[in-house]
Amino acid sequence: MTPSTQPSLRAVRVLARLQRMLEFADAGLTIPQYRMLVVLSEGGERSARLAQRLAVRKPTLTALADGLIAAGYAERASEPGDRRIVRLQLTDAGRAALARADESYLAALAPLLSRMADPDRLVDGLIDAGDALDACLPARVPAQSPVESAR
Numbered sequence: 001m002t003p004s005t006q007p008s009l010r011a012v013r014v015l016a017r018l019q020r021m022l023e024f025a026d027a028g029l030t031i032p033q034y035r036m037l038v039v040l041s042e043g044g045e046r047s048a049r050l051a052q053r054l055a056v057r058k059p060t061l062t063a064l065a066d067g068l069i070a071a072g073y074a075e076r077a078s079e080p081g082d083r084r085i086v087r088l089q090l091t092d093a094g095r096a097a098l099a100r101a102d103e104s105y106l107a108a109l110a111p112l113l114s115r116m117a118d119p120d121r122l123v124d125g126l127i128d129a130g131d132a133l134d135a136c137l138p139a140r141v142p143a144q145s146p147v148e149s150a151r
Contacts, residue, residue, distance in 0.1 A: 019031070021108055021109070021112070022105055022108060022109075024108070025104045025105050025107070025108035026104055027100070027101035027104040027105055028097060028100055028101060028104070029097060029098075029101045032054075032056075032064055033064065033067065033068060033073075034098070034101050034105075035054055036050070036054060036061075036064055036065070036068060036074075037068070037073060037074070037090060037094055037097065037098045037101070038098065039053050039054060040074060040088055040089065040090040040094065041090055041094075041095065041098055044077065044087035044088060044089040044090075045087060045088055046086070046087055046088075047061055047062070047065070047086070047088065050065075050088060065088055068094065071093075071097075072091060072093045072094070073090070073091060073093055073094030073097050074088050074089065074090055074091060074094050075088070075089055075091055076088060076089075077089050
């Protein structure tokens with residue numbers, strides 16, 4: 001079996017192409033901005049925990065957060081009872097931007113899914129992969145994540 005026919009390698013190459021497809025979608029957000037808004041939509045987070053969940057270093061997170069705050073999509077809020085603790089939270093404008101991006105990404109994937117014999121199989125597989133990422137990423141955040149080195 002040649003390297004190009006190995007199923008895992010083929011899957012990696014398909015994922016890279018899927019990412020590129022999403023990057024070209026007119027979502028109004030970059031993929032890193034989208035990822036951060038998705039995490040923030042689940043509830044406010046302290047920056048250390050947010051960096052861990054996104055598998056990025058704190059300086060990268062700070063730059064990303066600053067851009068989202070400047071756009072009005074996120075805000076910093078003090079923790080009740082301890083003003084030293086600052087959490088990032090999604091604003092109403094951030095929720096609207098996330099909803100627009102969700103629609104854009106779904107629209108970008110629709111032609112692909114419509115050509116597949118069993119699109120639910122792909123969707124279910126990606127959800128399983130997301131669950132596996134949630135289980136293994138927080139336990140091991142490298143000094144420089146693959147996401148950062150791919151930029």
